Structures are given as C-alpha cells and as structure tokens.
Amino acid sequence: MKRIKSHLPLVVSFAVAGLLTASLATGTAQSAVASLVQIVNTAANPVPSQDVDNPARQPVSFETSVSVSANAMNGYAFQAYQVPAGKQLVIDYVSMNSEVQTAEQVFSISFQEEGITNLIFVPVSNVASFAANPSLHGVVAGQAVAMYVRAGDYLDVGVTTNAGAPGANVFVSWTGHLVNLP
C-alpha cells in the first residue's frame, strides 16, 4: 500500500508533462519548417493569377485649366493633384484640345513633380483655323507617356507658348493609376 501510494504523484506528474510536451513541441515544429512543394501545373492547366496592381484597380483622371497671360511664355496650374499617402502615381496618357487666337502658338504641355526634376513635355500641334473665325485656331495634343510621381508629392501642369499677345486658356487632361506602396 505504501509503495503504491508513493508512486501516485509520479504518475500524475508524467501525465501533466506529457500534455505540455505534446502541445509545445508541435507548436515549435510549425513555426520553423516550411514544406517544399513543386507546382506541377502545365501550360494547358496554368495557375490562375491576378495582378493586384492592374491599372484598372485604382484609375485616376484629371482635367485642369491652364491660363497663359498675354505676352507670357508659360502658364501653370501648380499643385493640380496630390498623390495620396502610401501610393505611387503612374501617368499613362496626357492630352489637350483647345482653341487660341492666331497670334498665340502653343508649343507644349508639361507635367512636373513639384520640387524635383521629374518632368515630361508633350508637343502640341497647331491644326487649322476656324472657318467662321480665322483668327481662332485649334491646338491638339495626345501622347501615351510613362511618368511616376511619389506618394504625397504634388503634380504641376504647365503650358509653353510663343509669348503671343493674346495669351491662352487651355484644358489639359491626363489619365493614370495608383499603385499601393509596401
């Protein structure tokens, strides 16, 4: 009786130790090792994937008016757009369609990331005069581009002209998309 009595705590201790060891050991193995797998899909049965940065997921578009004063060579729309925090802006396409007085020639439109030398220019074509008002002529631009603007930064839009007496007021459009940064 005494012999059995003395073994009882030992048996209970082993049971408790067993329980603890089983749970702790399995937890350790889980966090340390990754199983090696080989994807055996073929070209006829490929793995479906989806690009989370596809431009269609976070499209952005903007149209801004830029005024060029009489006899001035340039006009700007400063801080026309601010890139949201945590995102990168990718500009895909810029264009404009406007009409100006004949003495005014529009040379280009420009996009600049404010404060740094990240700048693109797009040429503007002078098309033809209006039939009923020959002193007015159309100016057009359209260009696929690639420009990247950092999170939080501002985009300035500019117009360059021949500094004619009439000045100009043009509408500039751009489309692009945002990409989430890590």
Added chain:
Amino acid sequence: MKRIQSPLPLLLSFALAGVLTASLATGTAQSAVASLVQIVNTAANPVPMQDMDNPARQPVTILTSIHVSANAANGYVEPAYQVPVGKMLVIEYIGASTTVIAPEHVFSVTLFDSNNSTYAYAPVVDLGTDSTNANLHAVMASQSVAMYVGPGDSVNIGVQTNAASSGVGSMPVQVTGYLVDLP
C-alpha cells in the same frame, strides 16, 4: 489496499488519454491555420501562370460613325458604349479615318465618360488631298491611349472640327480596350 489499487488503472488511463487528446487536438488546430510551403520550381521549370485580367480575356471593340453638321464645331455619339456592372473598362486605342471636303478640318477625336470626369483627346492628322479631287482630303487618327471608365458609366465619342460649311458626312471611329472584373 483494495481501495487504493482500483483508482490506479483509472489514473493511468486518464494520463494516456490526455497525451493522445493533446496531440490529436493540436493536429486539428494545425489544419485550421495555413501551412507554410516553399515553391521549389526552378528557372528551367517555371510555374505556368495565367493572368485573369489579361486584356485578351474580355476585349471590347466600339465601332461607331460620327456625323458633324455643316458649320458645327462638334459631332457626338452619346452613349457609344455602356460599361457592364461590376467591370472597369480600360481603353487602349483610338483610331479614325475618313475624307472630308475643304475647307473642313478635323482637329481631334474625344472620348469622355458620362460623368464628364474623364477626357482623352486623340489628335487627327491631315494626310493630304485626293489626286483627282483637290477639295477632298484624307484625315486620320491612330493613337495609343489609357482611359478608365467605371462600372455602369457610358463612353461618349466626339469629333471636333473647324466648323466649316462642308461638315463631316461620316467619320468611322474605332475604340479598343478590355474589361477587368472588379472585386
């Protein structure tokens, strides 16, 4: 002695059951969380992938013809296309070609959405006059673009001219792009 002997097998059974239950229960928990795997495909044996948003999966072609009246500066087709619910339309290209009678000049083809929030202009180039009829000249646009139109919104297409007396009888415009499923 009898009284103490009888609980002993019972205690041992409980201990054994405890160990078994612990390991089995942990196994169940393991299968509920994600297992870690490492893909070991090599450059010689890459994983074949298929982009579900590949433009070729849901292509869209909008073909329309735009008329500009005599002395009018614009002509429009509104709407030219409506984006299905749950999709985003990505427009990649604008093309247009026709002949017009002098003194008519075509400036541009314009795409804009029904919210008037997105515009894309494609310049039109004057290619020259017809050798048999100097009043007739060819105009064309061929432009890669990027424009995004949201679910349920419409795409409108316009043509801008110098508002001459000839007008534009019919200017075929083709817009191509693709749809992407939205979550």
